Amino acid sequence: MSYVTLRTLRDRRRSLIWWVVGILGYMLAIGAVYPIVAENQEQFEALLETYPEGLLAIMGVGDGESLFDPVGFIQAEALSWIVPLVFAIYGAVQGARAVAGEEEDGTIDLVMATPLTRSGLVWQKLSALGLAELVLGAAVFVGVALDGWLFEVEIPLGNVAAVSLMAVLLGVFFGSLALALGAFTGLRGLSIGVVTLVAAGSYLLNSLGGLVEGLESLKLLSPFYYYDASNPLRHGLDVQHTLVLAGSAVVFFGLALLAVRRRDLGVGGIRLPIPRLKRATG
Amino acid sequence: MSAPIRLSEVTKSYGKARGVVGLNLEVQSGEVFGYLGPNGAGKTTTIRMLVDLIRPQSGAVEVLGGSPGDPAIRRRIGYLPGEVEFYERMTGSDFLTYIGNLRGEGGAAVARELSERIDLDLSRRISDLSKGNRQKLGLVQALMHRPELAVLDEPTSGLDPLVQQEVYRLIDEIRAEGVTIFFSSHVLSEVERVADRVGIIREGRLVEVEKLQALRQKAVRTFEVVFEDAPDIAEFESLDGVRSASLHGNTLHCQVIGSIDELVKVVAGHTVRNLVSHGADLEELFLDYYRGEEGQK
Numbered sequence: 168m169s170y171v172t173l174r175t176l177r178d179r180r181r182s183l184i185w186w187v188v189g190i191l192g193y194m195l196a197i198g199a200v201y202p203i204v205a206e207n208q209e210q211f212e213a214l215l216e217t218y219p220e221g222l223l224a225i226m227g228v229g230d231g232e233s234l235f236d237p238v239g240f241i242q243a244e245a246l247s248w249i250v251p252l253v254f255a256i257y258g259a260v261q262g263a264r265a266v267a268g269e270e271e272d273g274t275i276d277l278v279m280a281t282p283l284t285r286s287g288l289v290w291q292k293l294s295a296l297g298l299a300e301l302v303l304g305a306a307v308f309v310g311v312a313l314d315g316w317l318f319e320v321e322i323p324l325g326n327v328a329a330v331s332l333m334a335v336l337l338g339v340f341f342g343s344l345a346l347a348l349g350a351f352t353g354l355r356g357l358s359i360g361v362v363t364l365v366a367a368g369s370y371l372l373n374s375l376g377g378l379v380e381g382l383e384s385l386k387l388l389s390p391f392y393y394y395d396a397s398n399p400l401r402h403g404l405d406v407q408h409t410l411v412l413a414g415s416a417v418v419f420f421g422l423a424l425l426a427v428r429r430r431d432l433g434v435g436g437i438r439l440p441i442p443r444l445k446r447a448t449g
Numbered sequence: 450m451s452a453p454i455r456l457s458e459v460t461k462s463y464g465k466a467r468g469v470v471g472l473n474l475e476v477q478s479g480e481v482f483g484y485l486g487p488n489g490a491g492k493t494t495t496i497r498m499l500v501d502l503i504r505p506q507s508g509a510v511e512v513l514g515g516s517p518g519d520p521a522i523r524r525r526i527g528y529l530p531g532e533v534e535f536y537e538r539m540t541g542s543d544f545l546t547y548i549g550n551l552r553g554e555g556g557a558a559v560a561r562e563l564s565e566r567i568d569l570d571l572s573r574r575i576s577d578l579s580k581g582n583r584q585k586l587g588l589v590q591a592l593m594h595r596p597e598l599a600v601l602d603e604p605t606s607g608l609d610p611l612v613q614q615e616v617y618r619l620i621d622e623i624r625a626e627g628v629t630i631f632f633s634s635h636v637l638s639e640v641e642r643v644a645d646r647v648g649i650i651r652e653g654r655l656v657e658v659e660k661l662q663a664l665r666q667k668a669v670r671t672f673e674v675v676f677e678d679a680p681d682i683a684e685f686e687s688l689d690g691v692r693s694a695s696l697h698g699n700t701l702h703c704q705v706i707g708s709i710d711e712l713v714k715v716v717a718g719h720t721v722r723n724l725v726s727h728g729a730d731l732e733e734l735f736l737d738y739y740r741g742e743e744g745q746k
Contacts, residue, residue: 170550178536273534277590280500280528281551282520431503434463 171278171288175295179261183299186257187306190250194310197244198317201237208235224374237318238400241311246330248370250307251394254300254338255366261299262345263358265292266423270353270433285427289350293420296342297335304335311400322400329399336412337394341366343419350426353434390415451514453478453598453629454499459508461494462653469494469653472508476631476646481624483644484633491653492633493531496602499631500528513598524552527596531603531633533587541571541578541586548590556593563589567615581612588616592623599623601632605639617643637668666707671727674701677720688712 176183204211211234215223233239266289269275279288308331315322341362349358373389373396376382386392393412397405454476462468469491476482486492497503498510501517515522535544541564549555564571569585578586584604591599604620605613620643624630634640640647649657659667676699685694685703688711694703699722705712709726716724 170547174536174547178538273530273532274536276497276502276530276534277528277548277587278551279502280523280526280530281548282524282553283551284520431463433497433502 169291169294171283171291172295172298175265175292176298179295179299183302186253186303190253190303190306191310191313193249194241194245194307194314195317197241198314200244201240201314201318204240205235211235221375221378224378237315237320238322241314242395242398242400246307246311246334246400247395248374250334251337251391252366252370254303254334255341255370255390256363257303258296258300258338258340258342259345259359259362259366261296262342262347263349263355263362265289265296265342265346265349266427267349267353267355267358271355273433275433279432286424289346289420289424289427293343293346293423296346297339300335300338300342303338304331307331307334323403326400326403329404330395332404333394333399333409333412336409336416337390339416340390340412340419343416343423347419347423347426350423350430353430353432451511452476453513454482454631455509455511456495456498457509457511459495459498459505459510461498461503461505463503467491467494467653469650469655472655474648474655474658476629478629479624479627480645481620481630481632481643483640483647484631484650485635485637485640485647486633486650487635490650492635492650493602494653495650496528496531496600496631496633499600500526524554524594525597527591527594527599529587529591529599529601529604531606533583535575535583535586537576538574540574541569541589544575544586545571545590545593549593552594554594556595559595560589560593563593563619567619581608584608584612584616588619592619595626595628597628599628599630599632601630603633603635605634605636613639668706670705670709672701672703672705672709672712673723673725674716674721675699675723676701677722680719684715685712688715 215234234243266275269278279285308327311322311327311330312324315327344365345358345362348361349355352358369389370391372382373386373391376386376389386396390412393408397408399405452475454474456472456474459472460468460470462470467489472491472495474495484492484495494503498505499512499517500523504510504518510517513522513525517523517526536547539547542560545560546555546557549557549560561571563569564585567585567589569582569589571586573582575583575586584607588601588604591601601620605616608616617639620630620632632643646658646660648655679696679699680701682694682696682701685691685701690706690708691712692704692706694701696702703712
């Protein structure tokens, strides 16, 4: 009985395929480049010495990670920046489209005139988002596993699954945030814009926060911190960090539910709970 | 059985002047109710409240004996939005299947039969459909589950006359099956053609609910008569219901409220070269009500 979920996934299947192709392609490219980097380790090390610490942090190199073992290389070149950003942005776009997008397109009228409940709509849209992110997560899993095979390095598949799951949860975090924002405002563009901004800002907070005295604790506000601070590819799943991301998504889902259940649909614009003044008549 | 639609003291405002104020309205079972008003009068606001897309700030909206917020109630309603939007990449039949699934009852057989009759090709992508065909698809999705109440927002607007006629025929058919129909329009002649009873809404307020017969009696019609020889204008001015009669050369211009019988009889006493009558004009009608309102103040 999840027709909305199925419909949404069918609508997205083409773009989803391209995202998967992109992720796999990128992971394989990294696999192809690694031997060159490993062979010329000394030159690269000399080059990296000259880089400022901040730049390395943004690139995902730091905290005692080495670029020159396969796990560190995949971590630095993919899992610490491009993968989480892809998942976050994909989540932001799909989350914003989920309810606000249908409102702006006008398609919500016919859908919601059926017996479908508003909670059902939000739940099914979130399910579609989660499933789409899972597909992307599967691409990361396959990509990393393939790289392990190419490098002839044992990377425990459990750890690969852990890092893929964290990416999925990060995507669902930003997706449900965008869904909630879209549910409150009915505005797709605003919700994509704001959530992308939040993603970029919290990414920088996480990667640079560690370098600035006093900002260290602010890292804890960034979802990217929970995504990879525990380095799941090396150490496996961190239950606490997993729960933080999943729990936040549940909270956003609840907020989206509240908003959509109470609001007028398809009228656009932010509805602030300000009592309306009576217009003077006569 | 209770009235399929009952609005009591419904107020809904958003934005500046859009919305409805203190709306009271009852639509009886099996009747075709024409909801007439100029664009922006509050027709779509009213209709979207009937399917719970928007909710009133005050007052009560009762549909089929319950709240439109209740999914079981919505299952019994067929709804055509004023500007109907579909998933462009789907085919017509995919879309109908989707909506049927959401309703929990296919209605596929009725949909196929309906589409065939109104000449709608369901195998085509929705993005390739003309405005008329999109409207047809909208109607099929509204009627395929054999609703007890059909709520149609400007079902013929923007359609060419041929398709309009098909829509009228469809409305006639479902009326014959006992479906209660609530439809909006800004065209009086259309409402005259289809509706049993008419509500006129203007600037968010319901100004009149009447039987069509009564409405017609109040309607203003304009006549232009060209005589062989110029008649005496006084002959026409004194007639019951005639107002603003004027003579230009051999041509008489006048407006008539209600029965035109007297006018026709007097005109017939002369040699007439030509006679043109403009049907009751909605704008005129509104103007009339508006004047009435102003007069009372």
